[in-house]
Amino acid sequence: xxxxxxxxxxxxxxxxxxxxxxxxxxxxxxxxxxxxxxxxxxxxxxxxxxxxxxxxxxxxxxxxxxxxxxxxxxxxxxxxxxxxxxxxxxxxxxxxxxxxxxxxxxxx
Numbered sequence: 298x299x300x301x302x303x304x305x306x307x308x309x310x311x312x313x314x315x316x317x318x319x320x321x322x323x324x325x326x327x328x329x330x331x332x333x334x335x336x337x338x339x340x341x342x343x344x345x346x347x348x349x350x351x352x353x354x355x356x357x358x359x360x361x362x363x364x365x366x367x368x369x370x371x372x373x374x375x376x377x378x379x380x381x382x383x384x385x386x387x388x389x390x391x392x393x394x395x396x397x398x399x400x401x402x403x404x405x
Contacts, residue, residue: 384391
């Protein structure tokens with residue numbers, strides 16, 4: 298298996314991505330399966346950037362529907378607890394969703 302070459306991709310910076318992709322099949326001793334995964338990554342990297350962005354969105358959507366597969370770090374848990382406590386101490390200080398969207402839309 299040629300880990301340093303990414304067929305169909307001219308940017309050598311993508312080689313690391315293909316090398317990482319080869320690890321997906323590391324437990325699978327089937328070299329053909331690993332090669333197919335590498336080819337799939339090469340094909341994805343050859344897509345126009347807008348297509349790759351859509352693909353990332355679709356992948357993220359498929360992950361985010363199962364939140365338990367993305368455990369929070371201790372820091373994230375503490376930050377969420379802090380924000381919740383702050384909100385519960387004075388719920389009137391928050392903004393409505395409409396206000397938040399209005400501020401976002403005003404940003405140039």
